[in-house]
Amino acid sequence: MSQARLTLPAPAKLNLMLHITGRRADGYHELQTLFQFLDYGDELSFALRDDGEVRLQTEIADVPHDSNLIVRAARALKEQSGCPLGVDIWLKKVLPMGGGIGGGSSDAATTLLGLNHLWQLGWDEDRLAGLGLKLGADVPVFVRGHAAFAEGIGEILTPVTPEEPWYLVLVPQVSVSTAEIFSDPLLTRDTPPIKVRPVPKGNSRNDCLPVVTRRYPEVGNALNLLGKFTEAKLTGTGSCVFGAFPSKAEADKVSALLTETLTGFVAKGANISMLHRKLQALL
Ligand SMILES: C[C@](O)(CO)[C@H](O)COP(=O)(O)OP(=O)(O)OC[C@H]1O[C@@H](n2ccc(N)nc2=O)[C@H](O)[C@@H]1O
Numbered sequence: 001m002s003q004a005r006l007t008l009p010a011p012a013k014l015n016l017m018l019h020i021t022g023r024r025a026d027g028y029h030e031l032q033t034l035f036q037f038l039d040y041g042d043e044l045s046f047a048l049r050d051d052g053e054v055r056l057q058t059e060i061a062d063v064p065h066d067s068n069l070i071v072r073a074a075r076a077l078k079e080q081s082g083c084p085l086g087v088d089i090w091l092k093k094v095l096p097m098g099g100g101i102g103g104g105s106s107d108a109a110t111t112l113l114g115l116n117h118l119w120q121l122g123w124d125e126d127r128l129a130g131l132g133l134k135l136g137a138d139v140p141v142f143v144r145g146h147a148a149f150a151e152g153i154g155e156i157l158t159p160v161t162p163e164e165p166w167y168l169v170l171v172p173q174v175s176v177s178t179a180e181i182f183s184d185p186l187l188t189r190d191t192p193p194i195k196v197r198p199v200p201k202g203n204s205r206n207d208c209l210p211v212v213t214r215r216y217p218e219v220g221n222a223l224n225l226l227g228k229f230t231e232a233k234l235t236g237t238g239s240c241v242f243g244a245f246p247s248k249a250e251a252d253k254v255s256a257l258l259t260e261t262l263t264g265f266v267a268k269g270a271n272i273s274m275l276h277r278k279l280q281a282l283l
């Protein structure tokens with residue numbers, strides 16, 4: 001008998017601003033950043049296995065099976081919960097890797113929430129976010145599913161509701177290693193923390209930008225091209241750059257002009273992640 005599959009989205013995120021305010025003793029950086037989701041992302045399908053095995057059935061180039069964040073998330077949840085069940089997982093990879101739009105982290109969060117549902121573990125969001133943080137600094141916001149102002153290393157989250165414009169996201173054909181940017185000696189690490197809430201307008205800078213554009217001229221090139229039409233920003237440690245538009249039609253118009261030379265996509269900003277909207281609909 002064929003097993004029904006549970007299919008769930010793993011949306012991208014944007015960092016609408018990113019300030020680096022310090023560095024902890026363990027080398028991780030203290031940040032202040034605004035996360036918003038996109039209605040655009042990967043898709044994962046899950047089917048129960050009763051032999052306890054965790055198997056990702058889709059190969060992704062350059063990521064060995066056991067290092068994939070999906071497999072690591074599933075195994076960590078299985079171990080921590082003592083669940084005897086296993087799972088087959090299929091991945092439709094849409095998000096560019098090393099793009100700063102959180103693909104790996106979002107895949108991990110979708111795996112945690114999907115398996116919590118499939119294995120009927122009954123874990124609450126705090127517990128899932130705590131386990132997620134061990135997999136990556138960006139995982140907790142995807143577990144919680146609400147646009148947020150983040151502090152700490154990205155895990156202290158205050159929900160926010162910024163406008164939800166349409167975005168044009170350009171994808172320079174380079175994969176940026178987050179660890180490499182954070183270890184660059186030239187990185188600004190002493191931006192004074194913003195103490196006022198909500199974050200005052202005008203704080204849209206990304207402190208990683210100078211280091212990223214110095215190392216990856218393709219990113220600077222994309223920022224310059226998009227900057228002719230709207231304020232162009234870098235998300236996370238790149239490589240993706242984005243700009244906001246009041247309508248899909250306007251984003252599409254600029255996209256048509258720029259994607260002759262650059263890869264990109266148009267997507268709507270979302271303060272509630274499409275993963276959470278889908279899970280809500282299932283319950
Ligand atoms: C830059 C952001 O994308 C902003 O949303 C995130 O802070 C990065 O989150 P992530 O990709 O989940 O990062 P992780 O997988 O936890 O860390 C990758 C590497 O980035 C560096 N790292 C990451 C996050 C952080 N707050 N400080 C850091 O110094 C560390 O060297 C770490 O080894």
Ligand SMILES: Nc1ncnc2c1ncn2[C@@H]1O[C@H](COP(=O)(O)OP(=O)(O)OP(=O)(O)O)[C@@H](O)[C@H]1O
Binds near residue numbers: 070
């Ligand atoms: N399921 C996965 N999807 C993508 N990358 C993965 C996955 N599992 C492990 N990785 C590894 O993680 C690296 C970073 O990938 P990811 O797509 O999350 O980058 P990113 O968008 O820059 O992340 P972030 O914005 O969180 O810094 C990849 O280069 C790859 O080696």
